Amino acid sequence: xxxxxxxxxxxxxxxxxxxxxxxxxxxxxxxxxxxxxxxxxxxxxxxxxxxxxxxxxxxxxxxxxxxxxxxxxxxxxxxxxxxxxxxxxxxxxxxxxxxxxxxxxxxxxxxxxxxxxxxxxxxxxxxxxxxxxxxxxxxxxxxxxxxxxxxxxxxxxxxxxxxxxxxxxxxxxxxxxxxxxxxxxxxxxxxxxxxxxxxxxxxxxxxxxxxxxxxxxxxxxxxxxxxxxxxxxxxxxxxxxxxxxxxxxxxxxxxxxxxxxxxxxxxxxxxxxxxxxxxxxxxxxxxxxxxxxxxxxxxxxxxxxxxxxxxxxxxxxxxxxxxxxxxxxxxxxxxxxxxxxxxxxxxxxxxxxxxxxxxxxxxxxxxxxxxxxxxxxxxxxxxxxxxxxxxxxxxxxxxxxxxxxxxxxxxxxxxxxxxxxxxxx
RNA sequence: GUGGCCAUAGCUCAAUCGGCAGAGCAUCGGAUUGUGGCUCCGAAGGUCGCGGGUUCGAACCCCGCUGGCCACCCCA
Numbered sequence: 001x002x003x004x005x006x007x008x009x010x011x012x013x014x015x016x017x018x019x020x021x022x023x024x025x026x027x028x029x030x031x032x033x034x035x036x037x038x039x040x041x042x043x044x045x046x047x048x049x050x051x052x053x054x055x056x057x058x059x060x061x062x063x064x065x066x067x068x069x070x071x072x073x074x075x076x077x078x079x080x081x082x083x084x085x086x087x088x089x090x091x092x093x094x095x096x097x098x099x100x101x102x103x104x105x106x107x108x109x110x111x112x113x114x115x116x117x118x119x120x121x122x123x124x125x126x127x128x129x130x131x132x133x134x135x136x137x138x139x140x141x142x143x144x145x146x147x148x149x150x151x152x153x154x155x156x157x158x159x160x161x162x163x164x165x166x167x168x169x170x171x172x173x174x175x176x177x178x179x180x181x182x183x184x185x186x187x188x189x190x191x192x193x194x195x196x197x198x199x200x201x202x203x204x205x206x207x208x209x210x211x212x213x214x215x216x217x218x219x220x221x222x223x224x225x226x227x228x229x230x231x232x233x234x235x236x237x238x239x240x241x242x243x244x245x246x247x248x249x250x251x252x253x254x255x256x257x258x259x260x261x262x263x264x265x266x267x268x269x270x271x272x273x274x275x276x277x278x279x280x281x282x283x284x285x286x287x288x289x290x291x292x293x294x295x296x297x298x299x300x301x302x303x304x305x306x307x308x309x310x311x312x313x314x315x316x317x318x319x320x321x322x323x324x325x326x327x328x329x330x331x332x333x334x335x336x337x338x339x340x341x342x343x344x345x346x347x348x349x350x351x352x353x354x355x356x357x358x359x360x361x362x363x364x365x366x367x368x369x370x371x372x373x374x375x376x377x378x379x380x381x382x383x384x385x386x387x388x389x390x391x392x393x394x395x396x397x398x399x400x401x402x403x404x405x406x407x408x409x410x411x412x413x414x415x416x417x418x419x420x421x422x423x424x425x
Numbered sequence: 426g427u428g429g430c431c432a433u434a435g436c437u438c439a440a441u442c443g444g445c446a447g448a449g450c451a452u453c454g455g456a457u458u459g460u461g462g463c464u465c466c467g468a469a470g471g472u473c474g475c476g477g478g479u480u481c482g483a484a485c486c487c488c489g490c491u492g493g494c495c496a497c498c499c500c501a
Contacts, residue, residue, distance in 0.1 A: 005491095005492075008492070008493095033469080059499095060498075060499050060500075061499085061500075064426070064498095064499090065499080065500085083500095084500095084501085113499090113501080115499095115500075117491095117499075117500075118426080118427095118498090118499095119493080119494090120493095120495075120496090121493095121494070122501080123499090123500070123501075124501090127501065128501090129501065139474060169432085196497095207499095208445090212497090247451075260500095271501095283429085283500070283501060284501075285501065286501070288501085308501065309499050309501075310500085310501030311501085312501075314501095336460090336461095337459095338458090338460090366462095367453095367454090368457090368458080368459090369459055369460055369461090370460060370461065371453095371454090371461090372460090372461085373460055373461035373462090374460095374461045374462065375461085375462095376461070376462095377461040377462045378461080379462095380462095384460085384461080386459075386460075388459060396498045397459090397460090399460075399461085401461070401462085404460095404461085406460085
């Protein structure tokens with residue numbers, strides 16, 4: 001066994017699987033361009049305060065999953081690896097005075113996030129998210145734009161049966177009254193609650209709503225529904241979000257038990273699931289509105305909304321659904337030689353062709369021609385460029401490895417010839 | 426953070442009752458010295474996850490640790 005391994009909950013993404021990842025990143029970037037969400041990169045770590053204030057100090061993400069960086073000196077700042085993207089993006093929004101930009105500011109971020117969680121399938125300590133944020137627009141239309149953008153991404157990734165679950169969780173004006181009503185409801189039936197759920201009642205009663213405990217599922221049928229306790233402004237907003245989605249032809253499934261785990265969410269909350277795969281670990285992405293977050297991080301009161309899609313889970317779901325994804329592309333040609341030791345001329349010919357922009361590998365192993373051709377064929381290359389005695393007249397053998405045919409070609413004609421072939425003629 | 430299942434070559438897996446660690450694939454080499462994916466031959470590759478214990482003897486039984494998976498918790 002090797003002495004060192006990738007840290008728990010992390011993994012190496014090997015060449016064979018990278019093309020599928022790159023394809024997802026390409027989709028994310030081209031959709032971001034098309035929708036006008038411009039790419040931003042923020043540090044992988046921030047001051048702990050950014051997350052504690054932004055995500056919420058009493059959330060699981062902060063209390064038990066934050067990757068804290070041990071300070072080097074007593075008076076050093078305390079840092080942590082980012083567990084999600086929104087807090088850092090909003091910090092950047094405030095820091096760079098983006099409130100003076102045309103509003104809303106549409107941003108996208110693609111990168112790794114870190115949570116000190118117990119690993120499981122589809123759950124890693126380092127995982128990748130695609131973040132979309134629109135900061136500075138309170139209107140319901142932008143909610144619909146973003147929700148549809150997420151669905152569009154899944155479709156382009158080959159996942160046709162992803163749907164959005166939608167809820168509104170109110171705002172600081174109306175939510176406290178609802179939580180009180182909810183608390184009172186559970187208090188009346190305290191003896192029916194499992195001990196574990198009783199504890200959560202004190203810390204975060206909303207959480208009981210999406211519990212899977214059978215006893216609680218039964219009780220929750222009678223629980224007060226948040227969308228019936230919204231203030232007029234929140235209720236109007238929610239209705240208009242749904243109207244906008246309907247106008248787009250986007251199906252949305254009401255989910256009154258949907259409560260997101262981060263403190264900063266207000267009003268719109270949504271999660272993406274594959275139809276028939278609605279378990280808690282199966283969320284492919286989620287997001288919501290965070291109208292108080294900019295202010296929490298030192299800016300003016302500014303509305304915002306966004307989502308985070310888990311790329312690791314998209315990859316897993318593609319595999320599960322049998323979606324065809326790109327694989328490693330072989331070079332169009334491999335330069336091989338009759339003289340096993342003639343690595344210098346093989347390297348020179350390949351280098352010249354690469355200078356013309358052609359993906360060409362040279363066989364640099366000192367081995368006989370048969371082995372070189374074998375390797376080229378197994379790699380999937382279309383052509384082998386065979387260097388032999390003809391080289392003294394400026395010619396090579398161009399062998400078509402698929403057709404098993406070959407012809408003598410002037411070495412000077414190779415670039416144009418291969419270029420034509422690589423464009424699929 | 427809680428509970429359960431698992432860990433043998435790079436990968437997928439065998440190894441009878443506790444009695445000399447194996448196969449397929451992959452890698453490298455050879456099959457009369459300029460022609461490939463097939464075939465044949467061969468080589469290399471192991472701290473049986475790690476550390477203790479029981480035993481004449483442990484891949485196999487017991488304990489601990491690490492890691493993976495699953496169910497919780499929670500999230501993406």
